[in-house]
Amino acid sequence: MTYLPESEERVALRESVAAFAAKYGRDYFAECARTGRKTEEMWLEAGKLGFIGVNLPEEYGGGGAGMYELAIVMEEIAAAGTGLLMLVVSPAICGNVIARFGTDEQKQAWLPGLADGTKTMAFGITEPDAGSNSHQITTTARRDGSDWILNGRKVFISGVDQADAVLIVGRTEDAKTGKLKPALFIVPTDAENFEYKQIEMELLNPEKQFQLFLDDVRLPAEALVGSEDAALSQLFAGLNPERIMAAASAVGMARYALGKGVEYVSDRTVWKVPIGAHQAIAHPFAQGKIQLEMAKLMMQKAASLYDAGDDWGAAEPANMAKYAAAEAAVAIVDHAVHSLGGNGLTTEYGLAPLLSLARIARVAPVSKEMILNFVSQTSLGLPKSY
Numbered sequence: 001m002t003y004l005p006e007s008e009e010r011v012a013l014r015e016s017v018a019a020f021a022a023k024y025g026r027d028y029f030a031e032c033a034r035t036g037r038k039t040e041e042m043w044l045e046a047g048k049l050g051f052i053g054v055n056l057p058e059e060y061g062g063g064g065a066g067m068y069e070l071a072i073v074m075e076e077i078a079a080a081g082t083g084l085l086m087l088v089v090s091p092a093i094c095g096n097v098i099a100r101f102g103t104d105e106q107k108q109a110w111l112p113g114l115a116d117g118t119k120t121m122a123f124g125i126t127e128p129d130a131g132s133n134s135h136q137i138t139t140t141a142r143r144d145g146s147d148w149i150l151n152g153r154k155v156f157i158s159g160v161d162q163a164d165a166v167l168i169v170g171r172t173e174d175a176k177t178g179k180l181k182p183a184l185f186i187v188p189t190d191a192e193n194f195e196y197k198q199i200e201m202e203l204l205n206p207e208k209q210f211q212l213f214l215d216d217v218r219l220p221a222e223a224l225v226g227s228e229d230a231a232l233s234q235l236f237a238g239l240n241p242e243r244i245m246a247a248a249s250a251v252g253m254a255r256y257a258l259g260k261g262v263e264y265v266s267d268r269t270v271w272k273v274p275i276g277a278h279q280a281i282a283h284p285f286a287q288g289k290i291q292l293e294m295a296k297l298m299m300q301k302a303a304s305l306y307d308a309g310d311d312w313g314a315a316e317p318a319n320m321a322k323y324a325a326a327e328a329a330v331a332i333v334d335h336a337v338h339s340l341g342g343n344g345l346t347t348e349y350g351l352a353p354l355l356s357l358a359r360i361a362r363v364a365p366v367s368k369e370m371i372l373n374f375v376s377q378t379s380l381g382l383p384k385s386y
């Protein structure tokens with residue numbers, strides 16, 4: 001398996017995404033977040049340029065590449081300070097799951113729109129009483145003739161207000177308890193008895209989080225994606241890409257903060273030399289740079305394994321990359337804010353909001369501790385405490 005050096009096509013993709021994202025930039029993103037405006041024009045342009053659907057099959061309007069390329073798109077967009085969260089969800093989780101397990105009709109109905117950005121799909125697995133423990137989800141689907149009736153609650157679901165549908169992870173009545181056998185349903189956001197309510201978050205981000213209420217939502221048989229008790233394999237088709245994209249987003253944000261911090265300390269002089277000459281300021285940036293490059297390498301390993309069809313092999317590096325990228329982003333953002341002194345907290349310099357945004361990667365889509373649990377049990381074979 002080779003994933004380095006990057007091919008000319010990948011370098012060209014990186015450069016064109018970076019040039020595209022630079023046109024928008026952090027100020028545009030922050031302004032959208034402050035005024036409640038959506039980043040629709042950026043999203044649609046990214047779709048038109050083929051960035052959003054780069055991983056989706058060509059026959060359904062995608063770019064025919066893989067998660068490696070979509071991670072490049074995510075990383076470069078985040079490195080411009082415009083980390084579109086819905087990239088993690090719509091093409092990476094939902095697009096991959098539909099492309100791999102959907103029927104021809106589902107692919108026709110969704111993939112071209114998900115690829116060019118004219119359709120967006122959110123993803124809902126988290127529940128109020130089953131956060132880190134997805135085995136405890138209670139959103140239930142029961143059959144009524146050929147229809148499905150869904151009931152349940154979801155929480156922290158991103159971008160529902162800008163989505164055409166949500167890919168809901170539930171379980172069928174027959175598999176109501178015990179080990180999770182997920183059943184995935186495409187639920188249109190305008191379905192009857194489907195409601196959503198925005199959660200007020202202390203995050204300066206245009207993409208919002210929502211609580212979902214499903215009370216006897218009636219869906220046709222074809223709303224089910226794949227088999228009704230596909231065990232975890234179908235879900236993994238979406239969850240590994242989710243972790244790879246969360247890593248790419250954190251790597252991009254870390255690059256953005258590192259760039260801003262280094263630029264500032266290279267210039268700011270309060271004694272005889274720029275403050276960046278002092279090792280107390282320089283070394284944490286150097287450490288951050290090492291952490292972020294290692295995280296990126298692990299992310300590229302995970303994406304390469306996923307693209308080679310090795311879902312199980314991708315799971316360990318995808319989790320490790322997400323963990324390492326989140327820790328790098330949190331540390332770099334913290335040190336960048338600190339190194340700007342008072343300016344680190346000003347609106348003008350725009351770094352302070354990243355203090356909370358970087359922490360998203362630590363808790364979502366899977367928390368730091370749950371990754372440590374995964375590595376303890378799966379990689380090291382240690383017993384489980386829960």
Ligand SMILES: Cc1cc2nc3c(=O)[nH]c(=O)nc-3n(C[C@H](O)[C@H](O)[C@H](O)COP(=O)(O)OP(=O)(O)OC[C@H]3O[C@@H](n4cnc5c(N)ncnc54)[C@H](O)[C@@H]3O)c2cc1C
Binds near residue numbers: 124132209363
């Ligand atoms: C900005 C944002 C966007 C999100 N978007 C989505 C989305 O689009 N779709 C979606 O489905 N979800 C989404 N989520 C939800 C996210 O995946 C969950 O918040 C996350 O999985 C943690 O669940 P929880 O919040 O219920 O925390 P809890 O499960 O309550 O955990 C709280 C703390 O306890 C720790 N903990 C729990 N169990 C253990 C254990 N066994 N060992 C050690 N420590 C443990 C956790 O690590 C964590 O630090 C989003 C969250 C955020 C913040």
